[in-house]
Amino acid sequence: MTALSPSIVWFRDDLRLGDHPALNAAIHRGGPLILLYIREKDAARKPGGAKRVWLHHSLQALKSDIEDRGGALILRTGVAADVIDALIKDSGARAVFWNRRYHEPDRDRDAAIKEALTERDVAVESFKANLLVEPWEVRTKAGTPYKVFTPFWRAAKDGMEVSDPLPAPKKLECVDKVLSAALDDWSLLPTQPDWGSKMLNHHTPGEAGAIARLTDFLDGPIEDYAQGRDRPDKALTSKLSPHLAHGEISPRQIWDACKDNEVTSRKFLSEIGWREFSYTLLFYNPDLATENFADGYEAMEWDHDDQAFEAWTKGQTGYPFVDAGMRQLWATGWMHNRVRMVVASFLIKHLMIDWRDGEDWFWDCLLEADLASNAASWQWVAGTGADAAPYFRVFNPFGQGEKFDPNGDYVRQWVPELKDLPNKYIQQPWTAPDKVLNAAGIELGRDYPEPIVDHKQARERVLEAYKTARNSA
Known part of the structure; x- marks a missing residue:
């Protein structure tokens, strides 16, 4: 009996063995497998710092899971079409399987690869998986x-x-002696190891x-x-x-x-x-992360205030609920969804900084850094997106804290310099009498910043700016 040629299974944003349609189809085809992950040089958007940390550990876990089943994960760097061509030439593979992606640049590359391989009588199949x-x-x-x-x-x-989800295979038969890069050589982990390692105290990739x-x-x-x-x-x-x-x-x-x-x-x-x-x-809308989805906002005049943006990124705005969220993000690579809405609203509507700057910061700091969800959510808050919050909805940063963190436990966890303030003042420390601040060991402006903007004035300013932009559209 003639042995079947190998099949390449190209892993992308599907780093699992269970419910993996592309892997399942390749196994059912028969023949040995080449389980491939490519660090794509021509990716439309490179992963941010936090996502690289997760990717390292996720690939490490996938590699281990595959090896436990008798297989091997092959790591390559380069332009995907070139990497796959080289593997086909070296291994004699005659089929390539992958699970579909949905961002236009990725789709275009995949379509070009499929067309080129099909012309050479290499079978290509793609699947709905994510x-x-x-x-x-x-x-x-x-x-x-x-x-x-x-x-x-x-x-x-x-x-x-x-x-029903597809079961994970119990055994994997892979092609022997296929060259692979070493994961550590990809340098996905940050040069500041404490930043990346501390994130993993809260998650298990x-x-x-x-x-x-x-x-x-x-x-x-x-x-x-x-x-x-x-x-x-x-x-x-x-x-x-x-x-x-x-x-x-x-x-x-x-x-x-x-x-x-x-x-x-x-x-x-x-x-x-x-x-x-x-x-x-x-x-x-492939430009969702860079272009307003809704019409009427291109004339918006954003305030390019580097000092205010830095205060926001570091959790030093003087609004405890906002600062707690930004510090949680930096420490853990994740932030509670309610707080995400509040910190995003604060950046856009209190500081009048372009939502794209916030989206980009989240892209670098979020372990998930999902292009679709991140861009859609930032545009939702900005009022520029689909089914968005209206532009005149401005979250009250201390009101949100009082409603959703009524005992101040969240603020105390992430803004410990305020931990001794009574609940009454924990979300608005600037309203606390001097004797209360002194008892808590706090001097505003020294131990914790004064608010960098006044809530009422900021709200009035941004509403006027939005109205002006819409009227000039």
């Missing part, structure tokens, strides 16, 4: 993509048939870590998620976003795990739906 519904699967009755989340998600659920995180969430916090998800002082969110961004778990696996408790899971699954909606927006 979304429940692909962007072209959900459209309005007029045949256009949805621009509002609620009808999008309603239509998606109505037409969605979610099949890899497929096993993702499944454990989901299991822990479903075993308890999800019961209170609908009512308590806006409370950053409580551990009620799943923290699955970095795992989803790297494909260590699939939306189908999450959906399947939640199906036995549909009522309790409904609100949580709607957040998975927001991720799906964000990818639809990105698919039809």
Whole structure:
């Protein structure tokens, strides 16, 4: 019997073995495998610092999982088409499998690779793996993509048939002696090791870590998620976003795990739906991270204040709820979603700094750094996006703290210099009498900054700027 030629399975944002359609198809084809991850030189947007930290550990975990099954993960750097061509030439591979991506530059590269390989009689197959519904699967009755989340998600659920997740293979037969780069040679970890290593105190990258995180969430916090998800002082969110961004778990696996408790899971699954909606927006608007989605805002005059931006990035704005969030982000590579909205609103609408500067900072600091979700969410807050918060909605940074961190526990955790302030003043330390500040060992301007802007004046300023921009559009 003639031995089957090898198949290449190209891993991208799908660093798992379970529910991996491309891997499953290659195994069913038969023949030995080349399990490949490419550090693409021609990537449209390079991963930020925090995402590189996660990627290192995620690839390390995937490599170990593959080796436990008798296989090998091949790491290469270069232009993807060239890397794949070289592997085909060296190995005699006659099939390439991958799971689909949705950002236009990635799609264009994939399409060009597929066309070139098909012309040479190399089979190429791609699969849906990282979304429940692909962007072209959900459209309005007029045949256009949805621009509002609620009808999008309603239509998606109505037409969605979610099949059971695919099991992880128990054994992997791979081609012997394929050259691979060493992961450590990629220098994904930061030159300041404390920054990267401390992030991992809060997370466990890899497929096993993702499944454990989901299991822990479903075993308890999800019961209170609908009512308590806006409370950053409580551990009620799943923290699955970095795992989803790297494909260590699939939306189908999450959906399947939640199906036995549909009522309790409904609100949580709607957040998975927001991720799906964000990818639809990105698919039809590839410049979502750099161009306003909605018309009428290009004339907005942003304030390019480097000093104010630096204060925001370092959590030194004088608004404790904002500062707690920014310090949490820097320390852990993650931030609670309610706080994300508040810190984004503060940058855009209190400091009048372009939302793109904030999106770029999050891109560098978030472990998940998901292009679709990050861009869509920043535009939502800015009022420039799809189904966005209206431009005149300006989050009150201390009011949000008083409502969602009523005992100040979140602020005390991340802004410890304020820990001895009474609850009454923890969100507005500038209102505390001198004797209260003295008792807490705080001198504003020395131990903790005065507010860098006045809330009322900032609100009036930005509303006027938005009105002017819209009137001139």
